[in-house]
Amino acid sequence: MFLRWIESTVLDFGDEIQKVSSWVRSIRDPWLCLLWHITHFLISLWYFILGLANGIESCLISTGALTRYKACDISKVQNLAVVFDSKEALQTIKVLDLLRWLADNGVKNVCLYDREGVLKHFKEALLLLLESEKISKESTSKPLLEQKQMSLEVISFSDGKLAVTKAANFLLEKHYLSVSKEKHLTESDMNDALGAIGYGGSEPDLMLIYGPARCHLGFPAWRIRYTEIVYMGPVKSMKFGSLIKAIHRFTMLHQNYGT
Known part of the structure; x- marks a missing residue:
């Protein structure tokens, strides 16, 4: 500390x-x-x-020399978001390594984000490579026990922009063009609108940022209200130990939520 x-x-x-x-x-x-x-x-x-x-x-x-990191309770990370700088997202081998580490350590729900949508073009390829590695491991004499397919979501800045546009149109039709003429919109109204158009999405417990900038680069703001954000540095310095350290540090935090 x-x-x-x-x-x-x-x-x-x-x-x-x-x-x-x-x-x-x-x-x-x-x-x-x-x-x-x-x-x-x-x-x-x-x-x-x-x-x-x-x-x-x-x-x-x-x-494995530091034993305190072996007791990391990965179940506290129900949803993990990873933000990449679009230029560094082109390093697909590094992205695949990260997904492999997360899958091997039991992370079930991962959302990848880069502003320009570079990762969207490689989503299917990444999933195929992960699935082929899983089949290869299960075919050995010591198969992985209780391993489930990792859920992978890939989004970009355009998804958030489109979501806001559709949510605004939804609210316009529901509250301003209807007979009720309701005009005092609340946060829950916006959440309901995003959910109704299919852009609600899960809120990540932890967000890891890889790139030169210490910001989330336009990740949908309504999904990170209570998200713990950790800057991990450039992709070229990505290490398994740093990933486990960030997850372990998150699991040791005590978060106070307002009422």
Whole structure:
């Protein structure tokens, strides 16, 4: 927890540093410039040490050396969403590796998202590869017990945009063009409209974000009201240990929901 607090503090400090970077560069004072370079070096050094520590921990998790991660209660993750940057979503081998890890660890419902819809073109291929691997494993002398087909949903930004348009038309016809003339719409009305047009969707318990940006890139907002969001870094640094660590950390959280 202490390391997480330090990491958060450094990130906040880094954001403030970037805001004044242009102002510092415009100043000719050599001592201030020297202070700037020293501060930048220390922050870069911290990120290097933090990345090295996370990499070592991920390797230890992958090898099973850290026993506390073996007791991860995967049942707490009923629905998992994974957001990819559209350019990095083209790395289908990495996406397949992630789906394989999730399936092997018992995650049953997965929603993949990228803004441009790149993953939609590979959905069938990914499902076929996962199914072929499952059949191959079951044909061995030690079949996997109680393994069920993983439910895979693939969406993009256009799905959310279309859902809002259809929901608006639904509400218009129901509340404004009807005899009742109801005009005070509530959140439940919007939820009912999305459900009626088939765009309600399940709300992920946990969302993992892979890419250069620390945001959900337009994932449907009405589906992530209580979702825990974790930034995982770029796809090229994807590791099994980091995935298990993120899921384990989520299962240890205590979430308070408002009434």
